[in-house]
Amino acid sequence: MASAASVSSLADEVNCPVCQGTLREPVTIDCGHNFCRVCLTRYLEITSPDPEEPPTCPLCKEPFRPGNFRPNWQLANVVENIERLKLVSQMDSDEEDVCPEHGEKVYFFCEDDEMQLCVVCREAWEHRAHTVRFLEDAAGPYREQIQKCLECLRKEREEIQAIQSRENRRIQVLLTQVATKKQKVISEFAHLSQFLEEQQSILLAQLEKLDEDILKHRDEFDVLVTGEIGRFNTLIEELEEKKERPARELLTDIRSTLIRCETRRCRKPVAISPELGQRIRDFPQQAFPLRREMKLFLEKLSFELDYEPAHISLDPRTSHPKLLLSEDYQQARFSYKWQKSPDNPQRFDRATCVLAHGGFTEGRHTWVWMGLRPLPAILTPIPTRHRSTV
Numbered sequence: 001m002a003s004a005a006s007v008s009s010l011a012d013e014v015n016c017p018v019c020q021g022t023l024r025e026p027v028t029i030d031c032g033h034n035f036c037r038v039c040l041t042r043y044l045e046i047t048s049p050d051p052e053e054p055p056t057c058p059l060c061k062e063p064f065r066p067g068n069f070r071p072n073w074q075l076a077n078v079v080e081n082i083e084r085l086k087l088v089s090q091m092d093s094d095e096e097d098v099c100p101e102h103g104e105k106v107y108f109f110c111e112d113d114e115m116q117l118c119v120v121c122r123e124a125w126e127h128r129a130h131t132v133r134f135l136e137d138a139a140g141p142y143r144e145q146i147q148k149c150l151e152c153l154r155k156e157r158e159e160i161q162a163i164q165s166r167e168n169r170r171i172q173v174l175l176t177q178v179a180t181k182k183q184k185v186i187s188e189f190a191h192l193s194q195f196l197e198e199q200q201s202i203l204l205a206q207l208e209k210l211d212e213d214i215l216k217h218r219d220e221f222d223v224l225v226t227g228e229i230g231r232f233n234t235l236i237e238e239l240e241e242k243k244e245r246p247a248r249e250l251l252t253d254i255r256s257t258l259i260r261c262e263t264r265r266c267r268k269p270v271a272i273s274p275e276l277g278q279r280i281r282d283f284p285q286q287a288f289p290l291r292r293e294m295k296l297f298l299e300k301l302s303f304e305l306d307y308e309p310a311h312i313s314l315d316p317r318t319s320h321p322k323l324l325l326s327e328d329y330q331q332a333r334f335s336y337k338w339q340k341s342p343d344n345p346q347r348f349d350r351a352t353c354v355l356a357h358g359g360f361t362e363g364r365h366t367w368v369w370m371g372l373r374p375l376p377a378i379l380t381p382i383p384t385r386h387r388s389t390v
Helices: 004-013 037-047 073-095 135-244 254-262 274-306
Strands: 026-028 034-036 108-110 115-117 132-134 323-325 332-334 353-355 365-370 374-379 387-389
Touching (some): 026 037
């Protein structure tokens, strides 16, 4: 069965644009709009004093022929069906307040059985000992209970919405931190990549120089060895020839020949000079800057990813006289020279300390002191102020 809302919506679709009521004997004009026959006839009588000027549609103002009314029988059937549905829906609505057993109007509510009763039901034997109240009186306490439930549910909904808002802010902060760390990783790796390319060029150039020096020593060694071998070949040929000669020729200048052979000193050439060999052995030391830079890179990258710098502001009223604060109060340096600082109860006189404005209630934070060497400090969550020593 169609609901009252749907029937009412259908009834609005078949209203006459002139009288705003349900169409009666609907007729269609040239532009396609529908009107009650009586409403359109009355409209023509009022708005068309000049018979030679064609009338216009009340909705779209398009001209049409007055005698060209076409009865819309299909629309008339639709209107009739909608009227019938409205009547049935009204009857169903009236029947909702009637007792289905006795046909009497419902006035009472049984608290024990949670039943709606008419006058006849109330006098029945099974409800005589029960708590029976009028409908409105019985609905009052339940309305109060529903109101309390609504208040509790709305409060819990607000708490959940607050949690959602807080967690969304936290997620946004985490996303921002991740984006920042991503940029740091990209920046650090870009710096490392540039450094590695530079170190590669330097090391390859040094290796190329060593290669050239080795080849140069090899060429010099080959020339020296070739010369020595040539001189030995000449002397050997001379002695072999001397040995095959007759005794008289062999003994001629034999002593000077032997002395010349015996006193011949062989120069033993060396392919690689000690200086070049030492350069080759010392070459791994050229990679020390690379290893040192890689170690610093890993330490810095780990530090950047593990800690989130805290933006603090130092309180100059608490600064020890030997601490030199920056103009923005973001950094502090140790100074052997006493600074001119006002003598007030908040100032540190014995410990070389300074306090920061505000504080942190949660999370892990760091700052770096610009003293003799950078020193990361993990701050313990303190609700008011942080005390730190240089």
